[in-house]
Amino acid sequence: MPPELSPAARSVLAVVRAIPRGRVASYGQVAAAAGLKGRARLVGWVLRHAGADAALPWHRVLRASGGIAFPRGSAPHDEQVRRLARERVEVRAGRVDLARYGWRRTLDEQLWGPPPAIAPARRAHKSAPRGD
DNA sequence: GCCCTGACGTGAA
DNA sequence: ATTCACGCCAGGG
Numbered sequence: 015m016p017p018e019l020s021p022a023a024r025s026v027l028a029v030v031r032a033i034p035r036g037r038v039a040s041y042g043q044v045a046a047a048a049g050l051k052g053r054a055r056l057v058g059w060v061l062r063h064a065g066a067d068a069a070l071p072w073h074r075v076l077r078a079s080g081g082i083a084f085p086r087g088s089a090p091h092d093e094q095v096r097r098l099a100r101e102r103v104e105v106r107a108g109r110v111d112l113a114r115y116g117w118r119r120t121l122d123e124q125l126w127g128p129p130p131a132i133a134p135a136r137r138a139h140k141s142a143p144r145g146d
Numbered sequence: 147g148c149c150c151t152g153a154c155g156t157g158a159a
Numbered sequence: 160a161t162t163c164a165c166g167c168c169a170g171g172g
Contacts, residue, residue, distance in 0.1 A: 040154085040155085041153075041154050041155080042154065042155055042156095045154085045155095052154095052155080052166080052167065052168095053154090053167070053168070054153095054154035054155060054167080055152070055153090055154050055155090055167060055168060055169080056154090056167090056168070056169075057153080057154080058152075058153040058154060059152080059153080059168085059169060059170085060153095061153060062152090062153055072153085075153075076153095077153085077154070077155085078154075078155055078156085079155095082153090083153040083154080084153065090153080094153095
C-alpha cells in the first residue's frame with residue numbers, strides 16, 4: 015500500500031472497522047457504504063494490502079453469496095473461519111448464512127431483513143433434534 | 147498502450 | 160446448484 019492511503023482506501027477501512035462483532039458484510043456492501051458502489055474489487059484490493067493489521071476485522075467481509083472469498087482449504091480461508099467462529103459466526107461448507115449474520119445498517123433492513131420465520135415448519139417427519 | 151489477473155457482483159442459461 | 164459472460168478497475172508485465 016502506498017505511504018499515503020487514498021481517500022477511497024481510508025473509507026473502505028473505516029467501513030470495515032464499523033462492522034459489528036458477530037456480523038458480516040459483503041465486499042459490495044462495504045464498497046457501497048464507503049461511497050464506492052460497484053467497486054467491490056477495490057475493497058478486496060485494500061484488504062489484501064492492509065494485511066498485518068490484527069485490529070482490522072477483515073474476516074467479517076465475505077462474498078455477496080455469503081461465501082468466503084478464499085479457496086476452501088487454503089490457509090487464509092481457515093484463518094477466517096477461526097476468527098469468525100471466535101465471535102459465534104458459524105461457517106458451514108465455506109459459507110455464512112447472511113440472513114442470520116448479515117450486517118443490517120438501517121432500521122428498515124433490521125425489520126425486513128430476516129423475513130421467513132426461522133422455523134421453516136418443514137415436513138414434520140424425519141426431523142432432527144434442533145434447538146439453537 | 148494492450149492483455150491478463152484478481153479477497154467481486156449480477157444476470158442469464 | 161453451477162457455469163458463463165460481462166462490468167468493474169488497480170497492478171504487473
